[in-house]
Structure formats: structure tokens, C-alpha cells
Amino acid sequence: MSHGAHKARRGTKRQSGIVASLFAPAKATHSLKAVRQAQAVATNGAMVGLAPEVVDKLNEIVPPTRRSIRLARESENRRHAAVVSVSLAALVGATATAVMSGNPSRPTFASGEETTTTSTLRPVGAASRSESRAPLQEPGVKSMSREGTWSLGSDNTSLDVSSMSKSIANNPQIAALMDQDYSILPAGFNPNHATGDSGNGYAFSQCTWWVYVRRHQLGLPAGSQMGNGGQWAASARALGYWVDNTARHAGDIMVFAPGQDGSSPTCGHVAIIEQVNPDGSVVTSECGVTFQGKTFSRTFTAAQVAAHQVIHY
Template sequence: MGAVLLAGAATCALTMPGTPTALGVPDRSPTPAVTRSVDGPTVSRASTREALADGVASVSVDSTGTWTMSNDRIDVDRLTRTAPGPADLHHAKSTQQTVDLLNTTDVPADTSTSTPAATGDSGNAYPWGQCTWWAYVRRHQLGLPVGSYFGNGQAWAASAARLGYSVSHQPTVGAIIVFQPGQAGADLTYGHVAIVEQTHADGSITISESNAQGLGVISNRTLTDATQYTYIH
């Protein structure tokens, strides 16, 4: 795949030592159905969230458990299953620690978010389990806009800017972080995208991402010197 694809078949994976990736493997998994207006987001952030335990560790990379797209919460029950059942097919994986992190993320009301006239959203066109697929899903969960055809990970910032999204080097909770090829372990051809879950006083951020530890595995890690990356708000 030489040129950047501004289409749904976007691909990305991290190239950390010993990390399985999906590069070169055709993705034939069905794309989860998502209904949403092209003119703007129809998903709103919940006004209240259930109380969850504090003290989530800021650094981890994990690769077990399961995650569901049935609603905007994580199905913790699936984490306890020793063997997947038919209903678990095409559900991503995540540890309890990552689940807790995702469920405690809340975008502050004063966070600068994009308000493009046309979001470019016509449903999740990204291959299941890829980093682009997760970035789309997670933005929906947080009630934030996202486009369906931003391309491979490295192209997302440029694609979003063309539609009028706010793009900067300042991280905010809920923003899409864009990695250029080779940056922080991103694929040397496709780059990578993830979602900012936490920002920290020391200038670091905690992100959630898919396909860093395998296709469909949702994991989290903390990055230092956050201003070196590009963010879509």
C-alpha cells in the first residue's frame, strides 16, 4: 500500500518488538453497524457517569479480556469468561485495568472540541480492530465528532483539517492523537492513531489504542512530552 488511502480500508499497527500486527493480512471481519448523521454528531456525552474506583495506574500495556460495542459502557462481565462464546465474536479485548480507565474518562465541559459544519461521518468504515476503527468508536463513545474516511493513521490530521476540525499540538481529553510513521513505535508506512484518555501535570498523557498489542486488543500507555504529537479536537 504505497499511497495514503483516503478510504475506509485504513490500516495501522505498532511495530514494537514481539508485537503481532495485522499488516499484510486482509481484514474480512464485518464492520459494526453505526447509525449517525453525516451533518453532525448525534451522540451526546452522558450527563452523569457511575462512580468507579480511583487510582487507575497511568502506565500499562495489556492484552486480555473483552470489550463490547453494545452501548457506550464497557461490558465488564465478558472479562470473566474463560472461553469466548458466539456472542463474543468480533468483540475487542481489554483488561479490567483498561476498562476502568475507559469508564472513568470524561471530557471536561471547557475542553476545546471541533465543531465542523460537516463532520464527514457516515458510519464506521474502518477495518475492525485497527487503530482507526477504535479511534472512530471511542470518539462516538465520548460524544465527539469523527470522520469516516480520514485514511491511514498518518493522514488523519490533514484529512480532519480539510473538513474544519481543530488540529493542534496541545493534547486534550478525548482528542485523537496522530502518530507519524515510526513515531513512538508507529508503523513505518501507515502511522497510527489513538485517543487521549488522561492529561497529566508533568506534560504526559495516557492514551487508549487498538492494534498496539494485536488486532482488536484495546490497551493503554502513557507518553511523555505530549506536545511532539498532533491532535484532532
């Protein structure tokens, strides 16, 4: 019996074993060297070239060795140290810039110069509470004093009280007039009293009609149902108006009793004072039934005015 065939088979088994050992899972390696050895055995020494993409993929899936791990760690440490150095340098530069910006008066020195500042601390002796102490004052510095004066300025040495508003009137025109009359106002006078105004309730061209119209033109109040001209003073007092016998401002109402200074002997009359002259005389504006809404004017002396009642506000 011939055994040559058996030897050939044994050789084939050895080749298969080598190939199997190269790719056995127990070795846990697929390195490029092992692959080439396997190719050499399988092809009887003829190496088959691998495409670059295949080589890169094999290198990617190869398990890392201790050497590769060490080299990767050293490379990472060097990169981290470089990043820290750059960050530290930037921080130091920013701090130096901030310090110099916050101290613009701080002197700068040329490279290589050194400066030295010497401070001398002087001992201060302890003083008991019973001892008298000298004032804390530096030489050549004037002491501070609480005493002094103040003023409004060279052109304003006093306050002009008359120019300050003291009125609580809701009507701005009345408030201005009250500021002028503050020293002569009746005691307890209320500038916000009832006005009795609900609209012009007087017949056209009557003296009362014109007084109501003119008062509203001047921004002053007038009642709507104050009666005939001769009754206006009593009606005004009842509502809270300031009434006396003196003409004070343009817009005051001059009341004529029945028959007084040519007025109606039955109804009396009212007129608007348009101007108060320095001598106390006044100029009026008036209307009547026969004037068809047109007005006329008269001048009364101070003595004549004093004989009439005058409604202010």
C-alpha cells in the same frame, strides 16, 4: 161563552214569560239567584237542590260584576306590595352584608350608639410658577431617592463567566468542551463543521477502527474515510476540526506520523487520549491488527505529546 179558559191560558203565558225573562240573553246574567227564581216558578215554589259541582260551574261562567273586579284588583295590589317589600328587604340585607365584608376593619357599634366624624379642610394657598415650592413630604416620612445599589446576594458578589454556556455547538458534548476552552479557541472556529461521518469504514482491529469506535462512545465525532493513521490530522483540518499539538481533554486523538514512536513506517498510527495528567503527560488506549480487537495502553510525556498532532473536535 165562557172565558175562564182564556184566563188560565193567560196565567200560563205569564209564567212562561217570567221564566223566559230570567234566562233571556238581553239580561246577560246566569247568577245563582236567577236560577233559583226560575226553578221556583217552574216548580211552583219547590226548590230543587243543585249538586256542588253544578253550583261551582255556574259561579265560574257568571260574568264578573264591578264589585268582584274591584275586590280582585285590591287583592292583587296588596299581593304585589307584599312581594316588593320582601324583595326590598332582601336587597338591603345583601347590600349591608357586602359593605361589612369589604370593610373588615370598620368598627361596629351597639344598637342606639351614634358616631360622628368631623373633617377639617385646610385652605391651601395658590403658588405661582415662579415661586420655589417645598417638597411634598409629610412630617416624619423619609424622602425617596433614586440613588442606590444592588447585589446578587452575600454569597454571590460576582458572576462566574466560565460557568455560563457560550457555545453554539449542536453537539452537547462539544458545547461543554468549548465552554472550557472559550479563551483559547481558534479564531472563527465553527463547532458545527462537517464531521465526515457515514459509519465505521475501517477494518476490524485496526488503530483507526478503534479510534472511530471510542470517539463515538464518548459522544465525539470522527470521520469515516480519513485515511491511514498518519493522514488523520490533515483530513481533520480539511473538514474543520480543531487540530494543534496540545492534549486538552479525554477523547482527543493523538496522531502518529509514519515511524513516529514505534508506529508503522508506512501507515502511521492513531490513538485515543484517555487521561491528561497535571504535568501534561497522557495515558492512551490503542489497538492494532495483531490485538484482535483488544486494546492496550501507553503513557507519553508532555514533551512527547507536543511532538504529535492532536485532533480535538
